[in-house]
Amino acid sequence: xxRRGSSILIIxxxxxxxxxxxxSAILADDAPVCQETQVSDATxxxxxxxxxxxxxxxxxxxxxxxxxQADSVAAGGVAADTLKYSSTLWIKQLIANGFRIHDPAVKYxxxxxxxxxxxxxxxxxxxxxDTDYVIGTGKNWKLQGKSYNWFETAxxxxxxxxxxxxxxxxxxxxxxxxSFMAVSVGYMWNMNDLLSKxxxxxxxxxxxxxxxxxVNIQSTSSDGGMRLxxxxxxxxxxxxxxxxxxxxxSTFYVDAYYFFxxxxxxxxxxxxxxxxxxxxxxxxxxxxxFSEQNIKMDFSSLPEEMLxxxxxDTPLYTFHHKDYAILGGYGYNWVLKPKRWLVNVTAMGAIGxxxxxxxxxxxxxxxxxxxxxxxxxxxxxxRALFVGAVAKFNGFLYYNSSFxxxxxxxxxxxxxGMRF
Numbered sequence: 001x002x003r004r005g006s007s008i009l010i011i012x013x014x015x016x017x018x019x020x021x022x023x024s025a026i027l028a029d030d031a032p033v034c035q036e037t038q039v040s041d042a043t044x045x046x047x048x049x050x051x052x053x054x055x056x057x058x059x060x061x062x063x064x065x066x067x068x069q070a071d072s073v074a075a076g077g078v079a080a081d082t083l084k085y086s087s088t089l090w091i092k093q094l095i096a097n098g099f100r101i102h103d104p105a106v107k108y109x110x111x112x113x114x115x116x117x118x119x120x121x122x123x124x125x126x127x128x129x130d131t132d133y134v135i136g137t138g139k140n141w142k143l144q145g146k147s148y149n150w151f152e153t154a155x156x157x158x159x160x161x162x163x164x165x166x167x168x169x170x171x172x173x174x175x176x177x178x179s180f181m182a183v184s185v186g187y188m189w190n191m192n193d194l195l196s197k198x199x200x201x202x203x204x205x206x207x208x209x210x211x212x213x214x215v216n217i218q219s220t221s222s223d224g225g226m227r228l229x230x231x232x233x234x235x236x237x238x239x240x241x242x243x244x245x246x247x248x249x250s251t252f253y254v255d256a257y258y259f260f261x262x263x264x265x266x267x268x269x270x271x272x273x274x275x276x277x278x279x280x281x282x283x284x285x286x287x288x289x290f291s292e293q294n295i296k297m298d299f300s301s302l303p304e305e306m307l308x309x310x311x312x313d314t315p316l317y318t319f320h321h322k323d324y325a326i327l328g329g330y331g332y333n334w335v336l337k338p339k340r341w342l343v344n345v346t347a348m349g350a351i352g353x354x355x356x357x358x359x360x361x362x363x364x365x366x367x368x369x370x371x372x373x374x375x376x377x378x379x380x381x382x383r384a385l386f387v388g389a390v391a392k393f394n395g396f397l398y399y400n401s402s403f404x405x406x407x408x409x410x411x412x413x414x415x416x417g418m419r420f
Contacts, residue, residue: 099140099180127210133264133279137419139384142179142273144417148188150203152222152249154295154407158311165230166244168222171201199225209272211262220409221250234309246298251409253394257287257327270333270344270377273386273417277342282332289327289350289371293396295319295407319398319405320360323369325352340381348373362400370397388415
């Protein structure tokens with residue numbers, strides 16, 4: 001993943017360092033640049049070859065000029081790193097070669113060349129693999145179609161096997177996007193709008209994964225769209241289905257974790273489709289988890305015959321807490337013959353400190369945080385094409401003297417795409 005977006009980063013940072021260059025310099029078809037290279041006390045001036053200029057165009061003239069300059073410098077014994085290349089020709093060369101940043105034909109000026117060296121160091125340090133186990137796809141672009149579906153659950157467990165259960169409707173989105181390295185542009189349609197009156201909801205997700213670590217940021221919120229399926233001893237304690245809209249749930253979390261066996265195991269192969277896992281491998285995982293939840297449930301609108309079975313002391317209940325926890329677990333990639341199939345399962349648990357706030361029904365408290373994460377992915381690769389499915393489960397525990405509250409955030413995706 002560190003390889004992604006590198007050429008765009010070089011271009012942007014170079015533009016900052018050269019504010020006086022204009023677009024006309026890129027497109028100029030006038031006289032080629034004459035440059036000087038210092039060799040001890042002598043000065044070598046490069047002169048462009050004027051043969052067949054009418055047939056070649058300005059870019060060919062610049063390239064020949066640079067070649068002549070390189071030949072002159074080589075004859076004088078000057079290292080290639082001291083060459084002064086055109087500050088804009090390299091951009092056109094990158095576009096022409098499909099942004100292959102390591103193409104030796106690209107004539108980088110000094111500052112972009114420095115950025116490329118920094119990138120190469122970072123790529124070697126944070127994104128290198130044992131090539132017997134993991135290799136790159138060799139492609140910079142991906143075109144994907146995606147179906148993304150998610151739902152929430154909430155359960156409260158009371159003494160004497162009394163349970164309050166609810167779950168949300170299935171929230172469905174579908175769309176597509178195109179990606180170049182780390183940069184992606186796309187659009188997702190709210191499928192619930194097309195099928196029925198949609199619940200007010202929001203979701204945001206950010207993922208960054210390299211060989212050594214992964215960072216995930218998730219934010220979701222929903223207002224209504226829940227269904228009560230169990231309410232104490234109502235309906236003799238049996239399951240039922242009652243539409244319940246007086247619930248407001250929001251969840252925000254950040255996970256950052258490190259892969260110990262990062263030379264042989266690739267998380268990106270199963271979830272980002274940017275690597276190929278060649279042999280089965282697993283890894284221990286350790287990291288940090290931060291989460292914040294704000295849940296409001298108002299049962300006062302329930303019919304009287306249901307309300308009298310509510311196991312809570314009050315019909316209005318609010319959870320608002322933040323968790324700071326150590327995260328640990330294990331992930332494993334199974335490569336199935338003929339090595340086109342990859343299956344991943346990753347399980348993690350988190351334990352730490354939970355702080356509730358004054359607006360919670362239980363008031364301000366200091367508690368033990370205990371959360372769980374499970375993900376599973378399967379991908380089929382056929383040349384440049386791939387099909388993937390991903391399921392993720394996030395569980396959050398809350399305890400007090402009267403009950404145990406356990407709520408989950410779950411999603412399932414199907415992806416079809418191609419690399420080019």
